[in-house]
Amino acid sequence: IPDLISLRLVKNKGAAFSLLSNSTFFLSLLSLIVTIFLVILILKRPPFSNLLAISLSFLLGGTIGNGFDRWSQGYVYDFIELIPIQFPIFNVADIAINIALICMFVDTLKKNNAKKYL
Numbered sequence: 211i212p213d214l215i216s217l218r219l220v221k222n223k224g225a226a227f228s229l230l231s232n233s234t235f236f237l238s239l240l241s242l243i244v245t246i247f248l249v250i251l252i253l254k255r256p257p258f259s260n261l262l263a264i265s266l267s268f269l270l271g272g273t274i275g276n277g278f279d280r281w282s283q284g285y286v287y288d289f290i291e292l293i294p295i296q297f298p299i300f301n302v303a304d305i306a307i308n309i310a311l312i313c314m315f316v317d318t319l320k321k322n323n324a325k326k327y328l
Contacts, residue, residue: 213293220299221285234284241277248273261320265313268306275303 224231248270258266279286288299 216291223285238280261317269310272303272307
């Protein structure tokens with residue numbers, strides 16, 4: 211989409227905003243640990259609210275996506291660039307992780323509001 215989104219392939223050896231860019235093994239191990247933790251959490255601790263279940267699903271998908279790239283390539287492929295603002299290039303797994311965090315936040319707000327009226 212001209213003047214809005216550009217596709218530009220970048221190999222990112224770091225985490226968000228290229229943090230820890232020289233820590234490929236650490237980030238690979240961290241993604242594996244988070245993935246295993248999420249799978250165990252999902253299998254051992256149901257039921258979840260619908261919103262939290264969606265959130266955990268997006269988070270698991272994002273960690274698997276980025277983790278697969280890290281373990282197989284040693285870096286993550288980022289390719290979505292927002293033209294109008296100065297923002298780091300990102301990928302679909304990053305979007306999934308951000309959706310997960312937003313859903314978790316909304317779920318927490320809903321639970322806090324429900325407690326007020328009990």
